[in-house]
Amino acid sequence: MQEISFRNDILPLKDKLFRLAYRITLDRAEAEDVVQDTMMRVWNKREEWSTYDSIEAVCLTIAKNLAIDRSQKKEAQNVELTTEMEQAADASGPHDQLVESERLQLIHKLINELPENQRAVMQLRDIEGKSYKEIATVMQMTEEQIKVNLFRARQKVKEKFLAIDGYGL
Amino acid sequence: MDYKNIEELLKRYWECETSLEEESQLRDFFSKEEVPAHLLPYKDLFVYLNKQQETGLGEDFDSRMMSKIEVAPVVKAKRLTLISRFKPLFRAAAVITLFLMLGNVAQHTFLSNDALDYNYNNYRDTYDDPDVAYKKVSSALMILSEEINKSQSTSLADSLKANADSVVKE
Numbered sequence: 001m002q003e004i005s006f007r008n009d010i011l012p013l014k015d016k017l018f019r020l021a022y023r024i025t026l027d028r029a030e031a032e033d034v035v036q037d038t039m040m041r042v043w044n045k046r047e048e049w050s051t052y053d054s055i056e057a058v059c060l061t062i063a064k065n066l067a068i069d070r071s072q073k074k075e076a077q078n079v080e081l082t083t084e085m086e087q088a089a090d091a092s093g094p095h096d097q098l099v100e101s102e103r104l105q106l107i108h109k110l111i112n113e114l115p116e117n118q119r120a121v122m123q124l125r126d127i128e129g130k131s132y133k134e135i136a137t138v139m140q141m142t143e144e145q146i147k148v149n150l151f152r153a154r155q156k157v158k159e160k161f162l163a164i165d166g167y168g169l
Numbered sequence: 170m171d172y173k174n175i176e177e178l179l180k181r182y183w184e185c186e187t188s189l190e191e192e193s194q195l196r197d198f199f200s201k202e203e204v205p206a207h208l209l210p211y212k213d214l215f216v217y218l219n220k221q222q223e224t225g226l227g228e229d230f231d232s233r234m235m236s237k238i239e240v241a242p243v244v245k246a247k248r249l250t251l252i253s254r255f256k257p258l259f260r261a262a263a264v265i266t267l268f269l270m271l272g273n274v275a276q277h278t279f280l281s282n283d284a285l286d287y288n289y290n291n292y293r294d295t296y297d298d299p300d301v302a303y304k305k306v307s308s309a310l311m312i313l314s315e316e317i318n319k320s321q322s323t324s325l326a327d328s329l330k331a332n333a334d335s336v337v338k339e
Contacts, residue, residue, distance in 0.1 A: 014225065019225065035230070125192075128222075157214065
C-alpha cells in the first residue's frame, strides 16, 4: 500500500469536497466549513489511512454526511430558492436578451432545486465524472439507487429547463 | 460534423445510458462555439456542468488547513516520539551495565588470586575492642594448646606401645 501524505493526497481533494458540499449545503461558507471538518476528521484518523481502499471516497463520504447534517439544520433554503427561481423565470424576457451568465445562473438554481440526494448524485456524475460504483460508495447506496436518483435528476432538469426556455421564447 | 451521433448521445444521456466517456464527449461538444440551432437549448446545461469543475477553494485554505492540523495533534505526535526516544537510551544503558558487570567479574577472577601478604606492617586491626581481640586470641591459643597436648599424649602412648611390643618380642 502506498504511503498517504496529507499535503499531497488529501489537501488537493479540497476542491472536489468543496463542490460536493457546496452542492448540498448551497452556501459557500458552510461548504468551506464542511471541507475543513472533513479534513480534520480524516487527519484524526490517520492511523487508519493504510486500511482504506480509496482515501478520496472516504473523504467524499464524510463530506457528504457532514454537508447533509448541516443543510438539514437549514431546511428553509430550498423554499427560498424556488420562489427566487420562479421570479427569475418570469422576468426572463426574450431569449437573446438573456446574458449567458444569467442562463447559467438559472441552471445553477434548477439543479440546486433538486432534492439533496439527486443533486449530490448529479454533481458526482456530471461534474466530477465518477463511475456509478464510486458514487454508490460515496453516497452509501446501491448502484441501482444511484441510477434512479440520477435519472430523476436529469429528467427534472430537462423538463424544467425546457419549460423555462419555452416561456422565454 | 455528425450531429446524429450527438443527438443519439443526448437521447441516451437523458435515459442515463451513456458511459462516462460519452458524457465527457457531450460536454466537449457543447463547450465549442458552433452548436446547431436545434441543439442550442442544451448548450448552457453542459457549459454549466463543464464550468462547475473549476470552482474550488483558494490557496489560503491550504495554509489555514495545514496550520490547523499542526496545532492540535502534533502534541500527540511528540508524546509518541518521547517514548520511542527513550528506547535506544535504555538499550545503551543496559549494554553499559552489562559491560561494567563483566569487567567487575573479570577483575575479581584475574586480580584477586595474588600471593599472600607477608608484610606484617601492612596488617591492620580487625577488632576495635581490645578485650574482644584478647578473648579471640586466647581462645585460639587455647585450642592450639589443646591440640598440641592431645597430639603429645597420643604420640607418647604410641611410643610406649611400641616399646612394649619390642619388649614382648625380646
